[in-house]
Amino acid sequence: MFMRGSIRPLKETNRMKQRLLLTLVALIAIGTIAKAQQKENKITGKIADQSNKEALPNAAVALLERKDSSVYTTVVADAKGAFAFTGSKPGEYFLVVSYMGFKQLSRRIDVKDTTALIELGTLGMVRTGLNLNEVEIVDVAPPIRIKEDTIEFNAGSFKTRENAVVEDLLKKLPGVQVDKDGTIKANGETIKKVLVDGKPFFGNDPKMATRNLPADIIDKIQVINQKSEQSQFTGIADGEIEKTLNLTVKQEKKKGFFGRGSVGYGTNDRYQAGLTFNRFRETQQLSVLGSTNNVNAPGFAVGEVRGGQGTGLTKSWNGGLNYSDELFKGMRLNASYFADKKDSENETVSERQNIFRPDSSSYVNNFNNSLSDMVNHRVFMRMDYQIDSSHSLLVTPMFAYSTGGDASESRSTTMNNAKDTVNSSRNRSLTTSNTPNFSTQALFRKKFDKKGRTLSANLTYGFNSSERESINQSFIDFRDGTNQRLDTVDQKVVQESSSRKAGVRVSYTEPVFRDRFLEINYGYNYTFNSNDRHTYDKSKTGDIYDVTVDSLTNLFENVSSNHQAGISLMTQKLRYNYTIGLNVQQNSLNSDNLTKGDNIHQETWNVSPLAVLNYNFSASKRLTFNYRGQTQQPSLEQLQPVPDISNPLLVREGNPDLKPSFNNNFSLSFNDYVHETMRSLFASVNGTFTLNRIVNANTITKEGIQIIKPINVNGSYNLSGYLVNGLALNRKQKSYLNTNTVITYNRDISFVNGRENITSNLNLGQGVNVNWIYKELFDVVAGGNVNYNSVRFSENKTNNTNYFNYTLTLDFNVNLPLGFIVGGDLDYIANTGRGEGFNNQFTMVNGFVSKTVFSKKQGLLKFQVFDLLNQNVSVNRTVMDNYIEDTRSMVLNRYFMLSFSYFLNRFGGKSAAMGRAGKAVPAF
Numbered sequence: 001m002f003m004r005g006s007i008r009p010l011k012e013t014n015r016m017k018q019r020l021l022l023t024l025v026a027l028i029a030i031g032t033i034a035k036a037q038q039k040e041n042k043i044t045g046k047i048a049d050q051s052n053k054e055a056l057p058n059a060a061v062a063l064l065e066r067k068d069s070s071v072y073t074t075v076v077a078d079a080k081g082a083f084a085f086t087g088s089k090p091g092e093y094f095l096v097v098s099y100m101g102f103k104q105l106s107r108r109i110d111v112k113d114t115t116a117l118i119e120l121g122t123l124g125m126v127r128t129g130l131n132l133n134e135v136e137i138v139d140v141a142p143p144i145r146i147k148e149d150t151i152e153f154n155a156g157s158f159k160t161r162e163n164a165v166v167e168d169l170l171k172k173l174p175g176v177q178v179d180k181d182g183t184i185k186a187n188g189e190t191i192k193k194v195l196v197d198g199k200p201f202f203g204n205d206p207k208m209a210t211r212n213l214p215a216d217i218i219d220k221i222q223v224i225n226q227k228s229e230q231s232q233f234t235g236i237a238d239g240e241i242e243k244t245l246n247l248t249v250k251q252e253k254k255k256g257f258f259g260r261g262s263v264g265y266g267t268n269d270r271y272q273a274g275l276t277f278n279r280f281r282e283t284q285q286l287s288v289l290g291s292t293n294n295v296n297a298p299g300f301a302v303g304e305v306r307g308g309q310g311t312g313l314t315k316s317w318n319g320g321l322n323y324s325d326e327l328f329k330g331m332r333l334n335a336s337y338f339a340d341k342k343d344s345e346n347e348t349v350s351e352r353q354n355i356f357r358p359d360s361s362s363y364v365n366n367f368n369n370s371l372s373d374m375v376n377h378r379v380f381m382r383m384d385y386q387i388d389s390s391h392s393l394l395v396t397p398m399f400a401y402s403t404g405g406d407a408s409e410s411r412s413t414t415m416n417n418a419k420d421t422v423n424s425s426r427n428r429s430l431t432t433s434n435t436p437n438f439s440t441q442a443l444f445r446k447k448f449d450k451k452g453r454t455l456s457a458n459l460t461y462g463f464n465s466s467e468r469e470s471i472n473q474s475f476i477d478f479r480d481g482t483n484q485r486l487d488t489v490d491q492k493v494v495q496e497s498s499s500r501k502a503g504v505r506v507s508y509t510e511p512v513f514r515d516r517f518l519e520i521n522y523g524y525n526y527t528f529n530s531n532d533r534h535t536y537d538k539s540k541t542g543d544i545y546d547v548t549v550d551s552l553t554n555l556f557e558n559v560s561s562n563h564q565a566g567i568s569l570m571t572q573k574l575r576y577n578y579t580i581g582l583n584v585q586q587n588s589l590n591s592d593n594l595t596k597g598d599n600i601h602q603e604t605w606n607v608s609p610l611a612v613l614n615y616n617f618s619a620s621k622r623l624t625f626n627y628r629g630q631t632q633q634p635s636l637e638q639l640q641p642v643p644d645i646s647n648p649l650l651v652r653e654g655n656p657d658l659k660p661s662f663n664n665n666f667s668l669s670f671n672d673y674v675h676e677t678m679r680s681l682f683a684s685v686n687g688t689f690t691l692n693r694i695v696n697a698n699t700i701t702k703e704g705i706q707i708i709k710p711i712n713v714n715g716s717y718n719l720s721g722y723l724v725n726g727l728a729l730n731r732k733q734k735s736y737l738n739t740n741t742v743i744t745y746n747r748d749i750s751f752v753n754g755r756e757n758i759t760s761n762l763n764l765g766q767g768v769n770v771n772w773i774y775k776e777l778f779d780v781v782a783g784g785n786v787n788y789n790s791v792r793f794s795e796n797k798t799n800n801t802n803y804f805n806y807t808l809t810l811d812f813n814v815n816l817p818l819g820f821i822v823g824g825d826l827d828y829i830a831n832t833g834r835g836e837g838f839n840n841q842f843t844m845v846n847g848f849v850s851k852t853v854f855s856k857k858q859g860l861l862k863f864q865v866f867d868l869l870n871q872n873v874s875v876n877r878t879v880m881d882n883y884i885e886d887t888r889s890m891v892l893n894r895y896f897m898l899s900f901s902y903f904l905n906r907f908g909g910k911s912a913a914m915g916r917a918g919k920a921v922p923a924f
Contacts, residue, residue: 041111043085043118047077047097050124055081058619059099059125063109066092075675076145078619087677090114103128144174144673144680144726146620151175151186151671151682153221159734159773160215161813161823162852163260163860163903166247167207169215171811172771172781174726174738175682176223181310182207182298186223186243187669187682188722188742193226195246197254199285202322202336203380203398207298209247212276212289214260217253222246225624229394233445234454234509236519236570237579237612241626254280256907264864264899270295272899283326290319295866296892311874311889312346330386341375345890351835352885355796356700356752363419364704366412374404390447397440405432414649414704422704425476425649437464439501452511457504460525465498471545472646478703489648490538491552492545497531497636515572519581523564529636530557554642555594560633560660562587568610575617581610585631591639591656600656606631608664620673627666634658634694638710653709661712662691678728678736689717697751698882713749715758720744734773738783741766750881758794759881763787769809778814785809789833791879801884803833803877819852831875838886842871860901870894 047059059077063085072093077083090111097105102125109118143157158172171178177185184191184206194206202208226244231237259277274291294315320338327333352364379399386392406429413424439462446455474489505523512518535552536545568581589602608629615623640654669684693716699707721743729735742765750757769783787805806829813823824847832839845868853859874889 041088041114041116043088043109045083045120046122047081048122048124050126056099056125057081059097062096063088064094064096066094073678076619097123097125099125101127143678146622146671146673149225151223155218155221159779161821164215165211166213166215166218167210169218170210173221174680175724182211184245187684187724189243191245192242193244195244197249198246199324199334200382202320202338203378211298217249218247219250220248229443230456230458230507233456234507234519236509236517236568253907255282256280258905260901260903262899262901264897266897267895270895270897272297285324287322292317311891312344313892314342314344317341332384334382336380338378344372346370347890348887350885350887352883353799354700354883355793355799356698356882360417361796361799362700362704363415364412366410368408368410370406370408372404372406374402377401392445394443400437403434421479423476423478425474427647428473429470429646431468431470433466433468435466438462452509452517454509456507460503462501468495470646474648476648492536494534500528502526517570519568521566526561528559531636531640533642552643554640556640557592557594558636558639559590576615579612583608583610587631587660593641602659604659606662620675622671624669630663630665632661632663638694649705651705651707653707655710658694658710659692659712661693664689680726682724684722687719695750695881699753715749716747718746736771739768748881752882755795757882760792761879762790776815778812781811783809801833806830819857821850823848834877835886838875838888840873840875842873843869844872845869858903862899864897867894
């Protein structure tokens with residue numbers, strides 16, 4: 001039985017939709033009206049060296065309001081030193097120009113007419129070395145800068161509350177989205193790695209940096225389309241791009257130590273405690289952290305109640321160490337160790353509709369309860385050795401070890417198309433496992449005397465294994481009209497698997513003609529996999545599992561290898577560069593069923609072009625295109641021809657005849673930022689077309705048993721588009737309007753009982769938010785989002801469905817006298833178009849009141865509430881190629897907590913010179 005949610009009357013639901021849509025329209029209209037009110041006056045000029053009249057490209061130019069010297073707007077001069085401001089309101093200004101190595105230049109400007117043209121001519125700057133005491137410092141860094149492969153945000157332009165962490169800062173950046181679980185997306189793409197001053201921080205887990213480092217030490221946030229290490233060295237694109245975030249630390253914060261300690265206790269025995277310590281010494285970085293909590297917060301989030309994330313209830317403990325230093329000249333070491341333990345409990349209720357024939361489906365209602373206990377260890381190292389000016393060596397070993405167990409119990413009912421019960425079942429399982437993993441990469445690089453001539457060799461090796469033991473018990477009641485049959489399963493499954501991978505890639509580059517570079521490369525990869533699966537029944541005389549089930553026992557080995565050869569030509573011009581290339585890959589696969597004595601050998605060839613184009617329309621306007629082909633091997637579980645009946649109603653089989661799939665990936669992106677109006681535009685289109693895609697072929701018996709087997713098909717693809725607009729509504733008060741639009745279309749193919757089913761899924765999303773900062777008093781972020789999904793099935797059109805998600809958000813902080821801060825966040829979520837009991841709406845309200853203590857405000861008392869209205873729920877819809885499933889999961893509900901935090905900040909001296917706003921010289 002399912003708990004039924006309340007069903008709102010139709011009229012009230014329609015009113016709710018109308019209010020949500022009107023709110024979004026109103027927010028967008030605010031930005032449109034503000035933009036329309038700007039008039040097109042213009043201030044122009046050119047920046048040059050006064051001594052030799054040479055242009056000073058990329059000089060930073062700012063307009064400051066004369067009455068209080070606050071920054072009104074900024075611009076960066078072009079390659080010829082020319083700059084222009086448009087749309088400035090009438091008023092009295094200072095025009096301030098900054099350029100490293102020159103005295104800061106200032107001019108009085110009066111704008112009296114909204115359509116005036118003010119031509120300043122050439123403004124000469126005087127050289128001054130680097131004596132900062134001679135300079136009146138004003139921070140004129142623009143909020144956003146677009147560089148090659150990089151979008152850079154000036155952290156000082158996006159205010160956060162006191163004691164905020166980097167994640168709070170990221171939420172205010174246009175085009176950057178931070179989910180509740182801490183996942184970061186930039187312009188629709190997931191951030192895979194976060195660096196601190198270009199160096200890893202606790203390996204490659206982005207949340208380790210974003211949830212531990214304070215926001216006020218950050219100078220710049222750089223969103224980078226990071227190339228592979230080899231491509232960064234040669235300068236020639238190889239198609240490997242990883243979305244990366246780099247956090248640069250303020251110069252005055254790079255010498256000293258800082259950290260925080262926190263402890264809190266609340267209602268329902270909720271608790272949290274944590275400690276972080278960071279010491280920076282010029283080239284050295286040391287970070288230590290540890291924490292524990294039972295409020296579903298990630299184990300490494302210290303001092304912030306971010307509870308309720310995800311589903312279920314989790315207790316966690318963790319600790320870690322990160323160290324980075326230059327050991328000796330040319331040798332840079334980065335190393336980290338992190339360990340965590342998590343105990344989790346979860347309950348889920350789901351309704352699933354399997355679509356397998358025209359106008360015919362089966363339905364499965366399921367309840368599941370699970371407990372898990374996991375311990376993880378992770379070691380990461382990066383050793384970068386600059387041997388001399390021509391030779392370097394980069395080595396990056398990684399080791400991870402996981403161990404744990406889980407227990408689950410479930411009950412399910414399966415019904416046919418007429419909603420008659422065909423079976424009901426109870427299942428129990430108890431599993432233990434341990435999984436060690438090791439991998440390393442060594443990249444040797446050599447530069448020759450001739451510029452552009454390089455040689456590099458990349459060696460990789462990896463080993464991982466897994467030991468897993470499960471006890472599976474099932475009791476199934478099959479019903480066919482008046483006939484009834486009871487089946488029981490009570491078995492132990494022992495599975496041991498291992499994998500070894502080795503590879504080498506050699507690349508040689510040579511300059512040819514003018515502004516052109518040729519690359520020739522060769523690579524070889526070898527993978528060996530083994531999987532031994534043993535299934536045992538209980539002996540008739542006792543409780544020992546010692547009777548081998550031959551039909552479910554199998555020893556399997558798989559060897560795959562590939563040779564790849566390619567040639568690429570890069571052309572480098574002033575405004576653009578492009579790379580075109582061609583790769584040929586030969587794949588070989590050998591699968592040995594040692595139990596049956598069967599052997600399958602396959603060989604495939606793939607030819608894929610490579611194309612990369614970067615075009616700079618201006619210093620802040622850029623177009624990028626990428627195409628790459630990539631082979632993906634099937635997993636060992638997909639290949640091994642033995643049934644997995646841990647759930648007798650959902651049997652999985654392998655297919656040793658599977659071929660590797662081949663993905664054709666392309667992306668087109670456009671970035672633009674107008675400094676005068678602080679308007680930003682980020683747009684991208686992405687697509688993947690897959691040959692020999694591995695999909696599921698499903699067979700559903702009349703008793704409701706589903707048998708899944710992977711096969712290869714053609715015709716699957718996905719397309720996506722993403723558009724972000726940013727607009728400054730009020731420069732002085734730092735008020736911004738951001739809109740984001742997303743469109744995705746997926747086409748998947750599956751087979752059910754031998755019939756092909758094509759599933760098309762269209763998603764349209766529109767979001768808008770306003771970020772408003774008023775002096776030092778308060779900051780507010782308000783927004784809304786609407787998502788529409790349309791799902792179409794070729795086989796069972798009566799099950800075509802449309803559903804909506806609506807979200808309204810509010811996040812605010814108010815600074816009060818005597819060190820008090822009041823803040824909170826509100827999320828209103830409404831789901832429609834789902835199954836009965838899964839259409840719901842709820843409001844999540846979290847809030848806090850804090851008070852700084854001690855003379856230097858290094859202490860903080862905070863009273864917090866999570867889920868004030870006690871309405872937190874988790875409802876999720878999953879749409880796959882042949883089924884639709886709605887799931888409701890256990891969540892953490894309301895609690896109150898009182899906590900105390902102590903902040904430690906000791907830095908080695910202040911900046912050499914301080915200006916009107918007390919800020920250091922910006923780096924350009």
